[in-house]
Amino acid sequence: CWDVKDIEQLSFARGLAIDETNDHQYKLTYQNLLPQSEDSQASGKPEFVNVTSHGKTILEAVSDVSIKDPPVYSDHLKVILLGEKLMRNQNVDQVLNHFIRDDELRRSSYLMAARGNAADVFTKGNPNQQQPMPSEKLIDLTTHSGYNGKIMIPLRIGRASVYSQNGYSYLIQAVKNEKGKAKYDGAGIIKRGSNKLVGFLSADETQTLSWVMGTIQGGVMPTTDKGHPITFEIKKSKTKIKPVIENGKPVFHISVKTKGILTEDQNPNENSFSKSYLHRLENIFEKKLERDVKQVMDKLQHEYKTDPVFLSDHIRIQHPDYWNKVKGHWDEIFSETDFKYDISFKIINFGTVGK
Amino acid sequence: MQIDSDLQNNLDTLKKTLGQNDDMMFYTFAFGDSRQKACLLYIDGLTENKMLAQYVISPLQKEALAHKECSIEDLSAFFFGFHHSVVSTMKEIEQLVFSGQAILLADGYRGGLAFDTKSVATRSLDEPSSEVVERGPKIGFIEKLRTNTALLRERTSDPNLVIKEMTLGKRTKKKIAVAYIQDIAPDYVVKEVFKRLKSVNIDNLPESGTLEQLIEDEPFSIFPTILSTERPDRVESSLLEGRVSILVDGTPFALIVPATVDEFIHSPDDYSQRWIPMSLVRLLRYSSILITIYLPGLYISLVSFHTGLLPTRMAISIAGSRLNVPFPPFVEAFIMIFTIELIREAGLRLPKPIGQTIGLIGGVVIGQAAVQAQIVSALMVIVVSVTALASFTVPSYAYNFPLRIIRIGVMISATALGMYGVIMVYLFVIGHLMRLKSFGQDYIIPIMAQPGQDLKDTVIRIPTMFLKRRPTRNDPEDNIRQR
Numbered sequence: 125c126w127d128v129k130d131i132e133q134l135s136f137a138r139g140l141a142i143d144e145t146n147d148h149q150y151k152l153t154y155q156n157l158l159p160q161s162e163d164s165q166a167s168g169k170p171e172f173v174n175v176t177s178h179g180k181t182i183l184e185a186v187s188d189v190s191i192k193d194p195p196v197y198s199d200h201l202k203v204i205l206l207g208e209k210l211m212r213n214q215n216v217d218q219v220l221n222h223f224i225r226d227d228e229l230r231r232s233s234y235l236m237a238a239r240g241n242a243a244d245v246f247t248k249g250n251p252n253q254q255q256p257m258p259s260e261k262l263i264d265l266t267t268h269s270g271y272n273g274k275i276m277i278p279l280r281i282g283r284a285s286v287y288s289q290n291g292y293s294y295l296i297q298a299v300k301n302e303k304g305k306a307k308y309d310g311a312g313i314i315k316r317g318s319n320k321l322v323g324f325l326s327a328d329e330t331q332t333l334s335w336v337m338g339t340i341q342g343g344v345m346p347t348t349d350k351g352h353p354i355t356f357e358i359k360k361s362k363t364k365i366k367p368v369i370e371n372g373k374p375v376f377h378i379s380v381k382t383k384g385i386l387t388e389d390q391n392p393n394e395n396s397f398s399k400s401y402l403h404r405l406e407n408i409f410e411k412k413l414e415r416d417v418k419q420v421m422d423k424l425q426h427e428y429k430t431d432p433v434f435l436s437d438h439i440r441i442q443h444p445d446y447w448n449k450v451k452g453h454w455d456e457i458f459s460e461t462d463f464k465y466d467i468s469f470k471i472i473n474f475g476t477v478g479k
Numbered sequence: 480m481q482i483d484s485d486l487q488n489n490l491d492t493l494k495k496t497l498g499q500n501d502d503m504m505f506y507t508f509a510f511g512d513s514r515q516k517a518c519l520l521y522i523d524g525l526t527e528n529k530m531l532a533q534y535v536i537s538p539l540q541k542e543a544l545a546h547k548e549c550s551i552e553d554l555s556a557f558f559f560g561f562h563h564s565v566v567s568t569m570k571e572i573e574q575l576v577f578s579g580q581a582i583l584l585a586d587g588y589r590g591g592l593a594f595d596t597k598s599v600a601t602r603s604l605d606e607p608s609s610e611v612v613e614r615g616p617k618i619g620f621i622e623k624l625r626t627n628t629a630l631l632r633e634r635t636s637d638p639n640l641v642i643k644e645m646t647l648g649k650r651t652k653k654k655i656a657v658a659y660i661q662d663i664a665p666d667y668v669v670k671e672v673f674k675r676l677k678s679v680n681i682d683n684l685p686e687s688g689t690l691e692q693l694i695e696d697e698p699f700s701i702f703p704t705i706l707s708t709e710r711p712d713r714v715e716s717s718l719l720e721g722r723v724s725i726l727v728d729g730t731p732f733a734l735i736v737p738a739t740v741d742e743f744i745h746s747p748d749d750y751s752q753r754w755i756p757m758s759l760v761r762l763l764r765y766s767s768i769l770i771t772i773y774l775p776g777l778y779i780s781l782v783s784f785h786t787g788l789l790p791t792r793m794a795i796s797i798a799g800s801r802l803n804v805p806f807p808p809f810v811e812a813f814i815m816i817f818t819i820e821l822i823r824e825a826g827l828r829l830p831k832p833i834g835q836t837i838g839l840i841g842g843v844v845i846g847q848a849a850v851q852a853q854i855v856s857a858l859m860v861i862v863v864s865v866t867a868l869a870s871f872t873v874p875s876y877a878y879n880f881p882l883r884i885i886r887i888g889v890m891i892s893a894t895a896l897g898m899y900g901v902i903m904v905y906l907f908v909i910g911h912l913m914r915l916k917s918f919g920q921d922y923i924i925p926i927m928a929q930p931g932q933d934l935k936d937t938v939i940r941i942p943t944m945f946l947k948r949r950p951t952r953n954d955p956e957d958n959i960r961q962r
Contacts, residue, residue, distance in 0.1 A: 127897060128897075130783055131786050131801060158795075200787065202791070
């Protein structure tokens, strides 16, 4: 009996945005689903409501919700959004500590990083506008990774905690509010050790990285051929990463084999039936991806000086002795490593157009 | 008191004890050369008068008999081919005449003759109404024991089929018949059946249900441990599995012992239809039992304890539908379950045409109105309706009651303890079932059987060609069904 929580008296939190205020307090913004009965639809009751609360610690802020609103019930809390300021200033792992300890929240909830204020992404409910709830939308978007490579494999808070505890840097899906709409935009980089945000990657860079690292599930790559736009659509991509130690320095041999479709070719003189034509296009795509990935890697190695794509794991597994020597200062070693790319594209289909 | 050779004397004595009954007939007539007097005693309506005239009176009158003191056995030769027996005491006459026999007393003869001219009002053989099958014989037992045993004999011409009769009921003297197949049914079960039947000491057996309650193993359990059926084919197949059947005169319901928990869930057409569809139907039936027991309890525990286990959208819509309901889920569920039970009981008692109307009123009007009046939530109506519907898939009516009782138990413990309580009730019921026995046999044994043995004919039914042995749980003496 002491565990009874009657369903109609709960407020179902679906998303939570955590920000740091100017007076160094936490600001929590819960986005709660509101139960809809038949007559509340007629009266234009909004589908969701935002509840904000402040506190010096996370739990203080959480418990302060109940002095003004129904207590938050977070079994259905699926997405936690961290504000940029908070992430730059504080250890992400420590911020999440309460949510990891608390058994109500699931470890499978998604963790995302907001560009700017996290609370801004959670726009308010408006009864006259049939807009989807932003937090629900963020959750739904994670399933679209087959359509767009700019969507990362979602990071769950349990995973984030594991990475932090084990001293990994990692990427975190970044989100921003664009003209009142929540939108995925690139990825944030959490640096190991401090577990703070060091910077963001753009959406294109994110796609390139996950493509080369082999986690991509789909997406498109546009480029031009003699000034005519062409687009490659990823069907399947395989990556092999082989680290070699040369002169005490690791060299990563990365081979990417991608099969896909030529889904757009605006060249009026295209000749998809010719193998050599397709081969030429494949070459263009290969060059483009290689150029892109070199750029991103350069950024990671020299600007952020950290490895958020778990290349260290390949060293750890394949060269354990070497790893034991460098694991304390992997980030420095990483900034000096060399990469050898072997990228090959194969156009397996060009649709129903040809000459 | 012995029967005298003086007819008038005898009649005077008999009239003192039997004469108060207006349906008691004393038909006096004369026969033979010397116009000897004779009297026929019978109950009007219980005996067939035509038979008496044709087979008793007219043969006697046709014969030219010399008056001489001789025994009644000599007369018996005239009625060759007509079932009769000799009676010598008044007490015997009283007993036999009320069981429908006609007694012939003749002047000058010691003793009398009893003729089996019993004719009971019976109905014709009909389709059993309580156990309808889609495919299978459309014939059921009737109220006459003799017809029922004949039905069994007709279906099973196995010479090893033994039908033993005895009378039970001190006052009413009901005939009962015990049927089993000698070389299949294990001896100890047969002995146990007779032992229990002999221990019955009651004045009347109105129905086999009374007998069932007197000889069952667990009178205090909610589960029935004796199967009752109206279908001769079901009795037949049970006999062939090594069980014993008890038929009682005056009721179409035969008892089958020992019964196991799965027997109540199975239906004869599980075997007459093909195995793939019937296995699926059985799965459906077994799962509907789980539904009918647990669904309201699960709903209560999910809604009041484990909201996190519901998909978010569903949780929200449940919360929405419960928004204006003033009662906690248990009260809400209890109102609806109570209503369903009301409808069920009312529908059973009312005449058939009105019964359907009640079903309609109950289902549609009360459900709809209750939702609109916001006494219960719409989802609760669905939950309770599905629960009630699922309970009707159980072929045995007797098996319905335990399910309904457990359902209430699950609801109560779900209200108090949530899912933990549901699981507690589940364990309690399983524990109880494990303890139950039916005529020395474990009640739950087929479910607990080793794979490859009786399990192949429980939740699923494997093809008939693989059902080569009789179920081992009945410990049959000859266990080969087919080679």
